[in-house]
Amino acid sequence: MCVVDGRPGLRERKKRRTHAAISDAAIALFLEHGFNQVSVAQVAEAAEVSKRTLFAYFPTKEDLVVHRLADHETETARVVRDRLPRTAPLTAVRQHFLKGLDDRDPITGLNDHPQVLRLTRMILDTPSLVARMEGFKAGAERALADALQETAATPELTARLAAVQIVAVQWALAQDNAARLAYGEPADARHPGAVADADHAFTLLENGLGDLSRSRDTSAR
Structure with missing residues (x-):
């Protein structure tokens, strides 16, 4: 360049x-x-x-469509790497997702701009685009696992399992929001419920993933 x-x-x-x-x-x-x-x-x-x-x-x-979402593939990993000192990785991800809801970030599913809704519907209705999105999901899991190992001293197996769960939760929340908006629910009306669902989901994760740095890796046993 x-x-x-x-x-x-x-x-x-x-x-x-x-x-x-x-x-x-x-x-x-x-x-x-x-x-x-x-x-x-x-x-x-x-x-x-x-x-x-x-x-x-x-x-x-397919790249003509999904390239607009490509930056989000490593977004959660960037959040973990850029978190403030003494902030747990899961706390940083939770705060970032909640801010995304407040900002109506399309990646959270909580954006009812007509073109965003049409683009979301098109992706969900096109198998080849859905398959590419699944590829992004797998890439997000790998990137997050690497970030956890590098910044939180998380054992390799624990990092992979944690990344799968964290990414899956974010995608499930986003899909729920997008589905509600697709059926006509305004983003502003959905926002309180979306926040409550996110808080519930991340609390569930925290019960099992609260201290990633001390989780024991038993893969070698």
Whole structure:
């Protein structure tokens, strides 16, 4: 990447604009006509690029959609790594998720902007996109397990088991919220219930995962 005075160079800025143009064109077409009804060639034409250029930025058709969620794959791991001193990993994750609910972060499922709702429905109704999301979930588990081992001295097996449970809880909460909003419940009306559910879920986790640094790893026995 070419950076001048802390800013991306001309070539990098052009690449970012092309990336954004392809993504915007794809999402607009998919939401209007359906993911399976739109071809890659149609996306390339709408974005005014060649198919070869499109695939250079997005290797698969599914990438045109899920790339917008890619940063969230390692978000929980980043929260654990960036937590304040003497803050337990699970406490940091809990606080971050609750803040996401307050901020109506789409990753929590608590965002009722029409385009967000349509995008969520499209993903859930498309098996290939659901499969890619499951891949993100597995990646989130691996990243979180690594963060727990590196920052909390958590034994390897304990870290993997904890990561699976923590990520699963976040996804379950987000899916519950998204389902309620998909059926017409406003985000503001859902918010108190979403907070209560999150508090309940993380309390359940804390009962078994409260002290990850001292959990004993019995995998070698």
